[in-house]
Amino acid sequence: MRLINCLILLLVFIPDLFADHGVYFKSNEVNKENRTGIDITHNGNISYTNNFTIHFNLSFRESETHYGEILSLKEANNKNLIQVTYRMPDLFVIHNKRETKFHLDLNKEEIQNNRWIDFELRIDAINNKINLQFADKKLQSDIDFPQNSDFALSLGVINKYGFFIDEVPSISIKDLSIRIDGAPRHLWPFKKTDNFLVKDILSSKTAKVYNPDWVIDYHNKWEKIQSLNFSSLPSLLYDKKSEQIQFIFMDGTIQSFDPLTKTLSVINEKVDGFPCFEKAQQIIYNKNGNITTYSYNQNLISSYDxxxxxxxxxxxxxxxxxxKLWHHNKLLHPKTKNITTLCGYGYYSYFNDILSFNTETNNWDKLNFTGDTIKPRYLASLGQSGKNSNCYYIFGGLGNSMGKQILGKEFYYDLHKIDFKNQKITHLWDYKCDDQFQYLPINSMKVTANDSSFYTLMFSSSKQNTYLRAIKGFINEAGIAFIGDSIPYNFLDIDSFADLYYWNSENKLIAITSHKKEDLSHEVNIYTISYEPGNKDNFDINGVELPLSVKIFYSLLVICIILLGLFIVRKVRQDRRTTEIQTAYTSTEIFEAPISDYEAPKQNAIILFGGFQVFDNKGKDITYRFSPTLKELFLLILLNTINEGNGISSKRIQEYLWPDKSESNAKNNRGVNIKKLRGILEDLPGTEVVFDNNYWKIILPENIFCDLEYVRNAIKLIREQGNIENLAEIIIILQRGSMLQDIFPEWLDSFKDSNTGLIVSTLEEILKDDNIDKAISLAISNVIFQFDQMNETALKTKCHLLASQGKHSLAIETFEHYRKLYLKFYNEEYQFTFKDIVSKEN
Structure with missing residues (x-):
């Protein structure tokens, strides 16, 4: 208990070392009497013997200020006066009102605005040297400076040196430290305070701040810089090179907004030709840097010259x-530079397709990826990796695993990594939220340079008049945190849009919202915030050794954390052992042991459950060879062959795949694709596409495994003969997931429904047999839930089995999940209680 109390005391004080901090100096944007200054030595000078060093972090920002005082230092005995002065674009060090050779051209040094850089001034009174470090630049010169003296120090507008100072540049300063004779003695982080005194966390001194703004406010508060109204819907685009926001209209005209000058200009009033305009923000810069719009419906792109x-x-x-796809995500493919889109919503369906426009064929090709599957969704957030330009991250969204709106909606708070070079998707994490937490992200995210975290905006979708708030998410661990204040957002689903851009020269984020008003005009609002929003700056004293008291502080903190961690681990283990003894799980292995060592073949195999996959005679995954059209053609023929044995006619293939084509064009397309399909199936020996008695069929020899065919045959034996010899194998196959869960053409629905009905009804009948092994029964209930998440038989079986084995918490968790889904889908409470479900009579 004492250990915990000590840790609590340490954690009370640690925010002083790790906090958002810094002073934002008001410059000529305000009257002279309202400009910012900091008197470091307002309550007494600082003494030194041989040398002293002043270090702080400095940040410049864009302004019309051309002149101002950064630092003023006056030594007491010989009355040496040192000034650091800015006169755009130069930085000067003045000694006793004369220029020194310390003169830096900030343009040549390529100092960017709104970035923290190191500033250090060191006086060596023994060797009569003055040293200056500015960013990576280091300078040294001679100076006549006395030993055993003291000095006064200030920043900005402070009048105490016998002359008037009324100009300060547009700067911010944080973490001012002073080392005396090599040892750290003072550190002012400049943490926000309600009064005018800021604490020195290494001593009892304070500094006095006049007319401060605080850096934290610019990282936590969005500034609305403009509100625009347009008579018609604009497509929005941010030009990273010119740092302008472009508005493109249906008639082809373009207007441009400059966030720096806050001005809107017309680029063209008359234009030849038209963009593709389908109201879903289908616009991007192509590989040549030209504004390009695209159409799914017309298989067309239109670029602006x-x-x-x-x-x-x-x-x-x-x-x-x-x-066709509302609120999808878009990018230029890192390798092909083709326009590529992800996910989206349309025609009462959610999608997870990754489509890329092929400029040679003028078609949208579906790209195939290995690894994990992104569940169908829209309103997701996409951002490019900061370390690897071939990789993107996609976060969150709204949809469901089957892709059908009629089956309800699920809010996703997961993160996937998409590697376009290796064509692989990796599911990184899924952040669990309460069902009442119904927030959605906007279209884009900003990933940090080291890929440690990302920023986007989220809003509550439960009401129309809502708010956007910035979130910080972490790449390598599940977690999101709201930061900063909010932005009003009028969410009207397909009639509203929001996006996020990175403004490089100002190191800021730009948020933009758009929605349709009652008079059918469109309002666009533009906001900015300093990057990174809500950032926690690390304590830094520029690598200098800390005094003993601070060393002890950190040593104790580390020791306490380690000891507390060990204590918690030990306690958890003791509690776990106690729980295991108390609950006496005599049959735990029933639920944990695998029901069979059977593995579905992955050689000469066609896999349909859990997602479409094909493996050749060498065990190689050749799914990538199936284009979207080839995949759909193959499945049309295969499923019609398996289900009825007759196959499918040419006319029906045309109706499903090429309804808008003439009969001759459809015949030509069919012939070309059948030839390609036969070429792929040569790697599955004996598999043929044949035309027999006016029907297309696929012949599968005995050496070719098709999981759907295997399951249907096994179910036939169960229903006709009661033969459950292969039941465990069926379960292992079905545990992969529902049938073709990554493919969603409308014609496929009837096949999915009929096979799902056959599987679920058969498994339900098996569950009625009291002689079935409990492990098998539990596995069956889990499989049924994969195909029918509202199945009551599976609920009763699973809850009863878990409860009978003493796993009450798992049983209750299963019931509560079902109850919440029931309320969501049917808008009414489930009629049975948990007690009803686990009772034998029910």
Whole structure:
């Protein structure tokens, strides 16, 4: 208990060392009497013997200020006066009102705005040297400076040196430290305070701040810089090079907004040609840097030629051009540089397709990825890796695993990594939230340079008049945290849009919102915030050795954390052992042991459950060879062959795959794709595509494993003969997931429904047999839930089995999940209680 109390006391004081901090100096944007200054030695000078060093972090920002005082230092005995002065774009060090050779051109040093840089001034009174470090630049010169003296020090506008100071540059300063004779004696982080005194955390001194702004406010408060109204819907685009926000309209005209000057200008009033315009923000910069719009419906892209003031599409879009995919994500493929889109919503369905526009065929090709599967969704947030330009991260969204809106909606708080070079998707984490937490992210995210975290905005979707708030998420661990204040957002689903851009030169984030108003006009609001929002700056004293008291502080802190960690681990282990003894799980192995060592073949195999996969005769995954059209054609023929044995006619194939084509064009497309399909199936020996009695069929020899065919045959034996010899194998196959859960054409629904019905009804009948092994029964209930998450038979079986083995918490958790889903889907409470479900009579 004493250990915990000590740790609590330490943690009370640690925020003083690790906190958002810094002073934002008001400059000529305000009257002279309101400008910022800090008197470091307001309550007494600082003494030294041989030398002293002043170090702080300095940040410049864009302004019209051309002159100002950064630092003023006056030594007491010989009355040496040192000034550090800014006169755009130069930095000067003045000694006794004369220029020294310390003169830096900030343009040549490539100092960017709104970035923290090191500033250090060192006086060596023994060797009569003055040293200056500014960012990576180090300078040295001679100076006549006495030993055994003291000095006064101030920043900005402080008048105590016998002359008037009324100018200060547009700067911010944090972490001012002073080392005396080599030892750290003073450190002012400049943490925000309610009064005008800021604490020195290494001594009892204070500094006095006049007219401060605080850096933390610029990382936690969004500034609305402009509100614009347009008579028609604009497509929004941010130009990273010019740092302008572009607005593109249906008639092809373009307007541009400059966030620095806050001005809107018209780029063109008359233009030749038209963009593709389908109201779903289908716009991007292509590989040549040209504004490019794209259409799913017309398999078309249209790029803007700024020299000739023209679009290369001559057909005007109309208000009736309904987008196929609302709120999808977009990027330029890192390797091919083709326009690539992810996910989206349309026609009462959610999608997880990754589509890339093939400029040679003028078609959208579906890209195939190995690894994990992104569940169908829209309203997700996408951002490029800071370390690897071939990788992107996608976070959150709204959808469901089956992709059908009628089956309800699920809020996702997961993170996936998409590697376009290796064509692999990796599920990184899933952040568990309460069902009442119904927040959605906006279209884009900003990933930090080291890929440690990301920033995006989220909003509550439960009401129309809502708010956007910044969140920080972590790449390598599940977690998100709201930071900063909020932005008003009028969420109207497909009639509203929000996005996030990184403003590099100002090191800020730009948030932009757009929504349709009652008068059918469109309002666009633009906000900025300093990057990184809500950032926690690390305690830093520039690598200098700390005094003994601070060393002891950190040593104790580390020891306490280690001891507390060991204490917690030991306690958890003791509690776990106690719980295991108390609950006496005599049959735990029933639920943990695998029901069979059977593994579905991955050689000469066609896998449909859990997702589409094909393995050749060498065990190689050749799924990537199936284009979206080839995959759909193959499945059409295969499923019609398996289900009825007859196959499918050419006319039906045309109706499903090429309904808008003439009969001759459809025949040509079919012939070309059948030839490609036969070429792929040569790697599955004996597998053939044949045309027999006016029907297309796929012949599967005995050496080819198809999981759907295997399951259907096994179920037939169960239903006709009661033969459950292969039941464990069926379960292991079905545990992969529902049938073709990554493919969603409408024609496939009937096959999914009929096979799902056959599987679920058969497994339900098996569960009625009291002689079935308990491990098998539990596995069956889990499989049924994968195919029918509202199945009551599976609920009763699973809860009863778990409860009978003493696993009451797991049983209750299963019931509560079901109850919440029931309320969500049917908008009414489930009629049975947990007690009803686990009772034998029910």
């Amino acid at each position: 700024s020299i000739n003031n023209s679009w290369n599409n001559k057909k005007e879009s109309t208000e009736d051009d309904t987008p």
